[in-house]
Amino acid sequence: MPLNATTRSFVQLGVALCLGLTQAVAHVAATPPAAAQRTHAFFGELHVHTMNSPDAFMLNVRTTPDDAYRFARGEAIPHISGVTIQLRAPLDFIAITDHSEYMGILPRLFEPQGALAGLPIAARLADEDPERRQAAVLEVLMTLGENKPMPALVDQALRQSIWQEYVRSAERHYRPGEFSTLIGYEWTSSGALDEVNLHRNVIFRSNQVPAQPFSSFDSVEPRALWTWLDEQRALGIEGMAIAHNSNLSNGLMFPTDVAFGGAAIDADYAALRQRNEPLVEIAQIKGSSETHPLLSPNDEWAGFELLEDLLGGRGTLGKVQGSYVRDAWLSGLLMQAQQGYNPYRFGVIAASDSHNAGSQVEEDNYHGKIGSADGTPETRRGGSFINTHHIKYSSAGLAGVWATENTREALYDALARRETFGTSGPRISVRFFAGADWPADLLTRPDWVEQAYATGVAMGGELEQSSGAGPEFLLWAAKDPGSAWLQRVQIVKGWVEDGATRETVFDVGCADGLSPDPSTHRCPDNGATVSLETCEYDRHRGEGQIAVRWRDPGFDPEQPAFYYARVLENPTCRWSTWDSLRTGLPLPQDVPPTLQERAWTSPIWYRPSAVSDAPAPS
Structure with a gap:
């Protein structure tokens, strides 16, 4: 069958690895704190991946959510390059956001006595013959690229069990008032979109979370994710979506006429989006999404840390209109003035999107994004299935939140009312x-x-x-x-x-x-x-x-x-x-x-x- 760009990228990766594989805002707390409640700047990370994300595992990352929590608290953890990595100062909060698609599945496929050990695909992945092993890996990767999962790998009971492990891990490391572990994951809509990034991180207000994450295997349309969040809210589960890497969306993150999937952008669309998506990442390792010199020719700082190649490692440049934050804010103003609604009244944070369980936000302490693909200074000068130039990755970024205290609920409420800022890495307070x-x-x-x-x-x-x-x-x-x-x-x-x-x-x-x-x-x-x-x-x-x-x-x-x-x-x-x-x-x-x-x-x-x-x- 014809392969889209994402599938081709996964296939190329699999071949390489197999040969050597061993003012409507979010629904809660829209009002500001009382004047008597002093707010404080808390710095944290709402976008970190571990070995439980398929792309990280395939590139030999073996650090866990527990490792990511320890790293955020200032401890040293191992890195694929053989060194240990550590922040100069601990963070105040973190959310582990592994991909919901096959979350935690690949490690289990390689466990000889694990829950999936009896599956035919697991036996083939352990085959001593490299060609048969390669074919098995490619079969798994094809299902990701084509957004057609293997039924045995998305078994509902298994998914729920893995998700509950995330909740338990977050609970173990939560220290209210000192260190907050927000529970979340990444909805990764790109497999059926030919290089286009419409990804969202989903963050919950408390430990009251759904039985399992909503993934792009359920739907690749953002409106379906927002509708699911509405449904969860009706059950008493408060959550929000945070869009990221709009710079790699090829103009689809912030449309002005027709939404992805063909629906009209109207008051219903604006209200649904505003209710469920109050924030956007303005910067992260895959570049800055503030603006672009073609959109802001009179802004001398518009070219900061640009990454324009769409996902897929083919060097295809994305459209700038509809892909950048300032442009979306302007489009929203125009829609509000002319049509009476604004789907783009969102705030900003920044994040790292690390796939090493540790944020790479310090320029002089940079350790790459994703395992063996860019884990050394030499490999960082090459490219991979993600994009053609690792050298264009940014050492960024961090989320800043003005909250009354360092608890899940207070941080979430500040995120919901958009009293937030993003930095390119340093802990600048503003x-x-x-x-x-x-x-x-x-x-x-x-x-x-x-x-x-x-x-x-x-x-x-x-x-x-x-x-x-x-x-x-x-x-x-x-x-x-x-x-x-x-x-x-x-x-x-x-x-x-x-x-x-x-x-x-x-x-x-x-x-x-x-x-x-x-x-x-x-x-x-x-x-x-x-x-x-x-x-x-x-x-x-x-x-x-x-x-x-x-x-x-x-x-x-x-x-x-x-x-x-x-x-x-x-x-x-x-x-x-x-x-x-x-x-x-x-x-x-x-x-x-x-x-x-x-x-x-x-x-x-x-x-x-x-x-x-x-x-x-x-």
Whole structure:
């Protein structure tokens, strides 16, 4: 039969391995915390894979969910390359998100006394003849690529048993108030879509979870996943979907006319999506999804860590329209203004998508994405069944959440109300509020955050009609204690004018006593440098904190708009430069030697009273 690109990729991988195989938001907690409840920035990871994901297991990863929890808590764990890996500081929370398709199945197929040992396919996988063993592996891989699972490998009782192991593991490592283990998985819709990534991570609020995950074997359509989440909610099980790698969706993640599967994008679609998908990953190892130079030609920072090759390792470039976050926010504004609904009022996080059970978010501590495919500096210069260039992977990222405490429920509620931000790896903290009639000395007061909550709107929220000079924005950012100094803070504005979308970037706070040029809205270069011989970065320029109040000079009370903050560090070495420094390999030519690590906040939306959402269908 003809093979789609994903199937071809799995087949190629199997051949290689067999030869050597041994303001509607998510339903819960849409309201902000009371002003008296202080929120704190918690940093974590909502996208990690272990040996229980088929692609990780096939590339010799043997670390478990328990290993991933230990890694997140700051312990060292083994890596396929033979070294141990460890974060410099523990995380506050984590979700293990192994692929729901064949979750935990491949390890069991190779257990001589395991539950699947009696299956004919298990015996063939253990065959001493390499050709027969190869044929058996290809048979399993074909079912993934064609989205037609083997019935014995998706037995309901077996799936439920494996899923309950995940729940028990999460319970063992949960330390309320200290370390949170959110229960989740990845719905991996791509096998029947010819290279297109429509993947979602599904996260639950508590240990009340479904009997088994909904997988792309059940449906490849996002609407089916959202409908399933609605059905679970009716049973008292609260969960949400988080889209990722929209940059690799070939324009299908954020459609404007017809949704995937052929349904019209209308008020029903918008309400269903908003109820169940409040967040998107803005960055991870497979690249940044904020924006693209073709979409934002006047944004000098639009080309950050781009990965444009679609899945499948064939070098096919995806469409930019409908594949990037800022473009979706703009499309949503236009739909809201013209049609009365907005399916794209979502916030952002970042994540790693590690398949090694350990997040690769530190540039000088990078260990690759997926097992033996890119586990060493040498293999990271090649390609695989995922894409053609491992060197273009990013060392990213982390989710930032403003929550009242470090518990599953408090973190989930903050995710649901979109009071979230993402970073490219460093633990940069950032707050962002909009409001009016604040005291002139607000940012100098010890209770400024409480006052901002009491009389304003935090990131992820919506600001109603404003008159006169318009809202004022409060933006505060603090550096990661273990990373470079901050260079500038920015506010990105998108709006609708004369029936068309517009965007602009404002530098609103500069380091080193500098000020934005009033005509260009840009900070002067602060002169920070980094040595390519030692990777020593400038420790004499930049700021530890930047706090500003800003008012939009072009505010029009009749124009719908969104505003989000972006925080940039001084330049530092990219992970690929660290690899070259340590090994003597030449600097790669197709990626920059340095980068500016950054953080992005969820937007604040401004809506004139004349523009309203259509009533959300029940």
